[in-house]
Amino acid sequence: xxxxxxxxxxxxxxxxxxxxxxxxxxxxxxxxxxxxxxxxxxxxxxxxxxxxxxxxxxxxxxxxxxxxxxxxxxxxxxxxxxxxxxxxxxxxxxxxxxxxxxxxxxxxxxxxxxxxxxxxxxxxxxxxxxxxxxxxxxxxxxxxxxxxxxxxxxxxxxxxxxxxxxxxxxxxxxxxxxxxxxxxxxxxxxxxxxxxxxxxxxxxxxxxxxxxxxxxxxxxxxxxxxxxxxxxxxxxxxxxxxxxxxxxxxxxxxxxxxxxxxxxxxxxxxxxxxxxxxxxxxxxxxxxxxxxxxxxxxxxxxxxxxxxxxxxxxxxxxxxxxxxxxxxxxxxxxxxxxxxxxxxxxxxxxxxxxxxxxxxxxxxxxxxxxxxxxxxxxxx
Numbered sequence: 001x002x003x004x005x006x007x008x009x010x011x012x013x014x015x016x017x018x019x020x021x022x023x024x025x026x027x028x029x030x031x032x033x034x035x036x037x038x039x040x041x042x043x044x045x046x047x048x049x050x051x052x053x054x055x056x057x058x059x060x061x062x063x064x065x066x067x068x069x070x071x072x073x074x075x076x077x078x079x080x081x082x083x084x085x086x087x088x089x090x091x092x093x094x095x096x097x098x099x100x101x102x103x104x105x106x107x108x109x110x111x112x113x114x115x116x117x118x119x120x121x122x123x124x125x126x127x128x129x130x131x132x133x134x135x136x137x138x139x140x141x142x143x144x145x146x147x148x149x150x151x152x153x154x155x156x157x158x159x160x161x162x163x164x165x166x167x168x169x170x171x172x173x174x175x176x177x178x179x180x181x182x183x184x185x186x187x188x189x190x191x192x193x194x195x196x197x198x199x200x201x202x203x204x205x206x207x208x209x210x211x212x213x214x215x216x217x218x219x220x221x222x223x224x225x226x227x228x229x230x231x232x233x234x235x236x237x238x239x240x241x242x243x244x245x246x247x248x249x250x251x252x253x254x255x256x257x258x259x260x261x262x263x264x265x266x267x268x269x270x271x272x273x274x275x276x277x278x279x280x281x282x283x284x285x286x287x288x289x290x291x292x293x294x295x296x297x298x299x300x301x302x303x304x305x306x307x308x309x310x311x312x313x314x315x316x317x318x319x320x321x322x323x324x325x326x327x328x329x330x331x332x333x334x335x336x337x338x339x340x341x342x343x344x345x346x347x348x349x350x351x352x353x354x355x356x357x358x359x360x361x362x363x364x365x366x367x368x369x370x371x372x373x374x375x376x377x378x379x380x
Contacts, residue, residue, distance in 0.1 A: 001297065001309070002311070003373050003375055007371070008369050009057075010066070010370040012363055012368055012369040015367070018042070019043075019053070022368050024040040024361075025041065025345045025360055025361055025369075026085050027347045027359050028087040029350075030089050030093075035060070035357065036056050036087060036132075036133050036206065037054065037359060037370065037372075038052060038054050046111040048104040048107040050082060051073055051081065052082045055065040055067065057248055060357075060374075061357045064097075069135065071099075073101075075123070082100070082102075083151065084099060084151055086099070086152055086154060088164060088324070089158075090158070093131065094129065094192070095129040095132065096126065096192070098125070099127075100125070102119075113174045113175070116174065116175060116177055117180055118172040118175065119173065120139065120173070124144060124150055124168055125139040126140050129135065142166070143204070144168070144199055147183075149180075150168050153214050154216035154271070155216065155347070157226055158219070159219050163190050163218055163224065164188065165250070166187050167184070167186045168184075168199075168202055170183050182212070183203065184202040184203040185200060186200050188250060200255040202257070209234065210232055210234070210236075211233045212260070215230050216229050217299070218272040221278075224249050225249050226247075226250075227247050227280065228247075228248065229245055230243065230246070231270070231338055238330075242263050243262075243265040243270045246259070246261070246336045263282075265282060269286060270284040273356060274301075278302050281298075281377070282296040282297075282298070283347070284296060284347055285360070287344070292312050293358075295348075303312060313373050313375070314362060314373070318342060319342065343368075345361055354378070354379065357372060357375075359371065
């Protein structure tokens with residue numbers, strides 16, 4: 001694998017103070033050939049003024065133009081912030097956008113409560129565009145019955161028959177004194193995102209000793225098949241595990257899943273992409289020293305990940321005041337670090353002629369941009 005070219009989708013250095021921190025990257029390739037990038041911007045990570053921005057490329061990702069679309073952050077008179085965009089084209093020119101809304105009626109509250117270990121009250125929202133992302137409908141809420149502390153995680157999967165799967169996770173809310181019970185979920189739509197199923201459980205540790213955070217999904221070879229990668233955190237032993245993988249199938253409205261397996265890939269959030277020849281890619285953020293964004297390749301669908309075949313896409317000098325290392329992690333302080341990290345959130349989409357396009361955010365604590373890199377993947 002080799003990088004053929006790279007650049008910026010969003011240059012934070014040229015933006016005003018209220019929009020100099022960009023992250024939560026998502027890429028969506030349209031049938032017209034255009035690519036739309038969605039990401040979160042604000043004056044700080046997880047700041048009360050956080051909202052969404054969109055940029056579009058019509059030349060395969062070489063150059064990008066920011067779209068004029070702006071999104072409502074106040075719901076029912078309650079001020080909020082927007083986070084974690086994910087987008088898919090359901091029909092030619094018709095796009096579906098999924099995002100998380102956080103209640104900011106008390107702007108002094110952080111996203112995460114270090115006392116209860118809960119997060120701000122949230123809702124998962126959906127909006128539609130019929131003009132390739134130029135204009136958008138008002139938000140509608142995606143029901144998540146019986147779940148709390150919900151937030152979106154990664155791209156929306158679309159299979160050839162039009163079925164959609166939208167991924168999210170649940171935890172607990174800010175003032176809830178009960179122990180957290182993290183789980184990864186998805187909801188399914190067979191009508192282009194107009195209606196969705198009840199949540200389907202993708203991953204949850206039976207004894208709640210491991211969290212399967214930030215699931216990223218990609219479609220497999222067969223209808224309803226998908227591969228999920230997880231940032232896996234071992235609460236009992238106070239450390240991150242290697243990236244975990246689960247292969248699953250949607251069958252007649254039900255979810256059938258194989259075992260969750262720990263891979264040999266070090267790191268946190270990982271974006272998968274299944275290639276037509278059976279190989280599986282994983283674009284991974286690893287916050288060791290130095291930090292890296294690395295593209296891994298499995299020749300056997302995720303069973304093995306030869307280290308000699310990996311490609312380091314970005315090396316990062318983390319300048320934020322990080323308190324936690326690889327071992328003996330203090331969970332509460334780890335959450336604080338998440339609000340400081342200045343690179344990460346991998347996204348990956350295929351292109352023609354053995355190319356893939358990767359995106360991520362990187363910068364300094366006071367200016368984080370959205371980067372892209374085009375990578376040639378040698379034939380398997």
